[in-house]
Amino acid sequence: xxxxxxxxxxxxxxxxxxxxxxxxxxxxxxxxxxxxxxxxxxxxxxxxxxxxxxxxxxxxxxxxxxxxxxxxxxxxxxxxxxxxxxxxxxxxxxxxxxxxxxxxxxxxxxxxxxxxxxxxxxxxxxxxxxxxxxxxxxxxxxxxxxxxxxxxxxxxxxxxxxxxxxxxxxxxxxxxxxxxxxxxxxxxxxxxxxxxxxxxxxxxxxxxxxxxxxxxxxxxxxxxxxxxxxxxxxxxxxxxxxxxxxxxxxxxxxxxxxxxxxxxxxxxxxxxxxxxxxxxxxxxxxxxxxxxxxxxxxxxxxxxxxxxxxxxxxxxxxxxxxxxxxxxxxxxxxxxxxxxxxxxxxxxxxxxxxxxxxxxxxxxxxxxxxxxxxxxxxxxxxxxxxxxxxx
Amino acid sequence: xxxxxxxxxxxxxxxxxxxxxxxxxxxxxxxxxxxxxxxxxxxxxxxxxxxxxxxxxxxxxxxxxxxxxxxxxxxxxxxxxxxxxxxxxxxxxxxxxxxxxxxxxxxxxxxxxxxxxxxxxxxxxxxxxxxxxxxxxxxxxxxxxxxxxxxxxxxxxxxxxxxxxxxxxxxxxxxxxxxxxxxxxxxxxxxxxxxxxxxxxxxxxxxxxxxxxxxxxxxxxxxxxxxxxxxxxxxxxxxxxxxxxxxxxxxxxxxxxxxxxxxxxxxxxxxxxxxxxxxxxxxxxxxxxxxxxxxxxxxxxxxxxxxxxxxxxxxxxxxxxxxxxxxxxxxxxxxxxxxxxxxxxxxxxxxxxxxxxxxxxxxxxxxxxxxxxxx
Numbered sequence: 216x217x218x219x220x221x222x223x224x225x226x227x228x229x230x231x232x233x234x235x236x237x238x239x240x241x242x243x244x245x246x247x248x249x250x251x252x253x254x255x256x257x258x259x260x261x262x263x264x265x266x267x268x269x270x271x272x273x274x275x276x277x278x279x280x281x282x283x284x285x286x287x288x289x290x291x292x293x294x295x296x297x298x299x300x301x302x303x304x305x306x307x308x309x310x311x312x313x314x315x316x317x318x319x320x321x322x323x324x325x326x327x328x329x330x331x332x333x334x335x336x337x338x339x340x341x342x343x344x345x346x347x348x349x350x351x352x353x354x355x356x357x358x359x360x361x362x363x364x365x366x367x368x369x370x371x372x373x374x375x376x377x378x379x380x381x382x383x384x385x386x387x388x389x390x391x392x393x394x395x396x397x398x399x400x401x402x403x404x405x406x407x408x409x410x411x412x413x414x415x416x417x418x419x420x421x422x423x424x425x426x427x428x429x430x431x432x433x434x435x436x437x438x439x440x441x442x443x444x445x446x447x448x449x450x451x452x453x454x455x456x457x458x459x460x461x462x463x464x465x466x467x468x469x470x471x472x473x474x475x476x477x478x479x480x481x482x483x484x485x486x487x488x489x490x491x492x493x494x495x496x497x498x499x500x501x502x503x504x505x506x507x508x509x510x511x512x513x514x515x516x517x518x519x520x521x522x523x524x525x526x527x528x529x530x531x532x533x534x535x536x537x538x539x540x541x542x543x544x545x546x547x548x549x550x551x552x553x554x555x556x557x558x559x560x561x562x563x564x565x566x567x568x569x570x571x572x573x574x575x576x577x578x579x580x581x582x583x584x585x586x587x588x589x590x591x592x593x594x595x596x597x598x599x600x601x602x603x604x605x606x
Numbered sequence: 607x608x609x610x611x612x613x614x615x616x617x618x619x620x621x622x623x624x625x626x627x628x629x630x631x632x633x634x635x636x637x638x639x640x641x642x643x644x645x646x647x648x649x650x651x652x653x654x655x656x657x658x659x660x661x662x663x664x665x666x667x668x669x670x671x672x673x674x675x676x677x678x679x680x681x682x683x684x685x686x687x688x689x690x691x692x693x694x695x696x697x698x699x700x701x702x703x704x705x706x707x708x709x710x711x712x713x714x715x716x717x718x719x720x721x722x723x724x725x726x727x728x729x730x731x732x733x734x735x736x737x738x739x740x741x742x743x744x745x746x747x748x749x750x751x752x753x754x755x756x757x758x759x760x761x762x763x764x765x766x767x768x769x770x771x772x773x774x775x776x777x778x779x780x781x782x783x784x785x786x787x788x789x790x791x792x793x794x795x796x797x798x799x800x801x802x803x804x805x806x807x808x809x810x811x812x813x814x815x816x817x818x819x820x821x822x823x824x825x826x827x828x829x830x831x832x833x834x835x836x837x838x839x840x841x842x843x844x845x846x847x848x849x850x851x852x853x854x855x856x857x858x859x860x861x862x863x864x865x866x867x868x869x870x871x872x873x874x875x876x877x878x879x880x881x882x883x884x885x886x887x888x889x890x891x892x893x894x895x896x897x898x899x900x901x902x903x904x905x906x907x908x909x910x911x912x913x914x915x916x917x918x919x920x921x922x923x924x925x926x927x928x929x930x931x932x933x934x935x936x937x938x939x940x941x942x943x944x945x946x947x948x949x950x951x952x953x954x955x956x957x958x959x960x961x962x963x964x965x966x967x968x969x970x971x972x973x974x975x976x977x978x979x980x981x
Contacts (some may be wrong), residue, residue, distance in 0.1 A: 216615060238892075238893060238895060238896060238923045240891075240896050240899070240900075241893075241895050241896050244899035244900070244902075244903065245899070246899065248899065248902065252906055252907065253829050255907055255910075255911075255925075256907075256910050258914075258922065258925065259910070259911060259921045259922065259925035259928075260910060260916045260921065261920055264917065264920065265920060266919050266920065267919075268785045268919065307953075309947075310943065310947050310949045311778060311949075311953050312939055312943070321853070326766045326945050328738060337775060338775070339775050339777060340775065340777065340779055341777055341778060342778050342779035343778045343779050343786065343787055343947065344787045344917070345779060345783055345784040345786065345787050345941050346784060346787070346915075347917055348779070350736065350739065353736075353739045353740070353743060354739075357739070357742070357743065357746065360743075360747070360750065361746075363750065364619060364746070364749065364750060364753070367750070367753050367754070372969070399728070400728070409890075409906070412902065413902070416898055416899065419898075420894065420895045420898065424786075424894070424895070458748045462919055486920070489639070504626060505624055505626060506626075506627070507626055507807065507894040507898075508624070508627065508803075508804070508807045508808070508811065508894075509626045509627050509630055510663065510798070511807055511894070511898045512627075512630050512631070512634075512803055512804075513630060513634075514681060515799055515803060515902075515905075516630070516634050516638065516799070519639075519795075519905075519906075519909070520638055520642055520792065520795065521642075521851075523647055523909075524641075524642045524645050524646055524788075524917075525641070525642075525717070529915055530646055530784075533652065533654075534651070534652075535644065535645045538644075539641060539644045539645045542641060543645075553698065553950070555697075560728075561695075561696055563696045563697070566697070567696050567697040568697075
């Protein structure tokens with residue numbers, strides 16, 4: 216008579232819990248590291264591009280040119296760090312990263328302006344960082360445009376035509392995040408990123424450790440089925456990470472004012488799917504590797520950069536080439552991010568993100584199934600088991 | 607010297623034992639770079655937009671044409687009523703909406719202020735804010751054109767007012783490709799992750815397996831032991847750096863304008879820091895799992911506070927102060943400086959000095975702790 220696999224889950228769980236409890240520091244890190252990182256990143260980071268360090272080369276020094284410089288001085292988008300006499304000095308300052316942009320006003324600025332010729336104002340930009348570069352160029356263009364608009368309107372008024380009304384007024388409304396607060400932008404992305412890294416690394420060691428210590432052999436000769444081993448090892452980590460994820464969520468609400476707008480139950484469901492997906496990725500890594508060293512490297516390499524870059528957290532997925540877009544489907548954080556943004560910021564319901572929920576469930580199920588298959592095939596259990604042990 | 611060599615030999619033998627280690631160490635950086643090099647693209651174009659034209663006049667069509675011909679926006683849907691926009695933004699099929707209210711054309715013709723509205727999905731970070739700034743820019747240009755047209759009607763006294771548009775010159779990266787910025791960043795990250803992780807695990811593992819005692823009773827001195835253990839990781843780091851630079855240059859066309867020997871030399875200075883941190887982690891960890899979680903505690907904040915994506919000058923003053931002890935911050939200035947700007951020793955010596963000072967400090971501290979643990 217063989218006992219059903221589910222009879223073995225309890226004992227495996229108990230053993231795993233005992234092992235986790237023995238290592239207090241690891242447990243504390245699993246529980247608190249995400250919250251700590253969220254506080255640090257939430258306070259430190261923002262996407263706003265302000266205070267771009269600027270050098271001004273005013274080759275004219277007239278009333279009009281000083282008026283233009285004043286416009287750059289009074290905006291929070293630029294910090295005038297240097298006032299230079301020659302354009303030759305810009306090069307050096309930019310290579311040293313003292314400035315990121317330079318405004319050059321030609322000696323004929325007011326003469327041109329008053330004669331009705333377009334003055335050739337130059338805006339030199341450190342383009343190394345394309346994102347902040349593009350934005351800074353945009354600010355500069357906007358400042359120049361508003362300067363030009365004002366001079367034009369003054370001219371209109373002098374001629375008594377139309378008065379000083381603008382022909383077109385633009386209202387900008389930002390939905391889901393009216394004040395364009397960075398925390399609201401960032402928080403869902405940070406949550407997904409931090410949790411993913413910690414989740415995968417939490418379980419990445421759970422099986423490979425037994426292989427390296429030689430205890431896997433004992434499990435292999437016992438009647439324990441591979442599926443019970445995987446589920447038994449998974450459950451304690453799901454509970455730990457659920458606590459840690461709620462801590463992160465609570466902090467987002469209390470510290471950064473990003474509360475849950477939509478249904479909490481839906482969020483909880485999405486969260487559990489995501490947690491199992493992340494932990495499943497760790498288990499799979501643990502099942503296919505033979506040493507903790509490789510397991511660690513793999514879990515860090517498959518989470519940090521991919522989650523950061525391929526999840527849509529920073530880089531819009533629609534800009535990526537089709538092949539890379541296809542790869543992003545394998546990044547659980549991508550789907551979870553949609554769920555988080557929909558529920559937390561938009562308060563949208565299941566119709567907006569049911570596909571993502573299915574994809575998360577599929578990812579979680581396939582990593583767990585693959586782990587079971589790899590364990591059954593005895594990957595790393597066989598005679599080469601001792602390969603990774605220290606000499 | 608002979609002692610170090612024998613430790614070195616032992617380390618390489620051990621590294622070779624796990625057949626999965628070398629593919630992970632040498633192939634994964636290249637794979638990562640490939641994926642991320644293609645993915646890291648912030649150029650905002652083809653932002654899917656909902657167009658809601660309630661006016662349907664010549665004036666409104668003209669504005670919409672300008673909006674769509676800019677190359678930044680594409681039409682996701684054309685709707686009649688404001689309420690219909692919801693649906694598209696809620697499920698993410700559109701990121702922006704352009705609304706032109708009834709009476710727009712009449713206002714323009716009558717010389718009154720006509721209004722339009724831009725709606726952006728504020729939950730989608732970057733592209734929304736860039737989309738808004740492009741959108742308002744198009745509106746501003748349209749504004750200017752309408753003003754000038756109005757002026758045409760009253761041509762007369764004095765010279766005509768002019769457009770003031772800056773001639774923008776972009777240095778180092780004329781096409782403003784985000785890839786040129788991100789790829790050197792990936793090099794720094796990979797170097798940091800690889801060497802920190804390998805160093806932190808490499809030593810704890812020996813302790814966990816109980817072989818550390820065996821090494822201690824040999825006549826090898828602790829400093830020699832550490833040297834022999836860390837040197838292989840330096841070699842691995844340099845090989846990874848070579849691969850990454852070759853792919854960056856060959857496949858992605860990221861320029862290397864400065865001196866390559868200087869880049870490698872300063873990479874060594876950077877590795878003093880990463881190996882120092884790895885060694886430090888291993889002196890405070892009992893198991894490999896502890897070492898792993900503890901090194902994440904050092905790695906993750908470094909990534910975010912280094913200026914990899916989030917510019918340091920936008921951080922609060924307190925955190926700007928914290929970044930001064932983040933070695934990766936200096937290394938990013940160095941890699942990007944050498945690769946993109948052709949910067950040399952003359953420009954980069956402050957960063958190099960910072961790396962040397964920080965690296966020496968952390969490495970000395972770790973070696974001291976390590977020796978104390980052995981005694």
